[in-house]
Ligand SMILES: [Zn+2]
């Protein structure tokens with residue numbers, strides 16, 4: 416079983432019945448597609464024989480899952496069980512309520528996520544979405560998000576790239592969890608500079624008022640925002656601020672990797 420391989424050594428019972436139903440219904444379609452586009456390991460990009468899981472055996476053993484202790488606000492790995500929050504969260508109050516990441520953003524993850532974003536390796540999305548849902552297993556029943564919202568991309572950037580990886584992740588996570596996805600509830604109003612080239616303060620001003628709620632959130636109190644990577648939290652904070660202005664009380668997030 417693919418997921419058994421992906422999640423080996425972890426509790427499979429945390430997967431919901433909903434996930435299992437969807438998985439089996441899609442199996443036949445996937446098998447046919449697999450002959451044309453053989454699945455590749457999202458970490459080393461080697462072709463994996465059909466039915467042998469989403470990750471090759473070698474990379475499976477090295478997956479940098481985030482395990483306890485991690486920050487109870489942003490999900491970053493902590494170096495001591497005594498701590499509850501990371502230094503960043505203690506010094507900067509965040510707008511979001513809580514969030515978690517599936518993996519640490521180590522070298523293999525960086526390369527993999529870059530391939531997913533810039534080299535059209537969209538087939539990696541299944542792996543990331545399943546890993547994210549697995550990581551969120553114990554949190555989703557506590558958070559009870561009513562809607563899923565992908566971090567939006569400015570339309571010009573999306574046109575250039577051809578897709579928004581956060582939207583595609585949100586779609587799959589919606590299918591796996593049964594939580595409805597709102598694709599257009601938040602819009603990115605303007606093109607912003609690449610966040611990774613900026614300092615913390617510059618990141619915040621770069622994103623100021625960059626998002627707008629465009630509807631679909633009436634009466635919604637709790638949402639789950641999906642993105643690929645959490646860096647300093649500036650994007651998550653600005654989206655959360657925008658959503659809270661529109662009446663959402665709790666903004667949670669789920670990302671593939673945490674820097
Ligand atoms: Zn591999």
Ligand SMILES: [Zn+2]
Nearest residue numbers: 486489501504
């Ligand atoms: Zn933190």
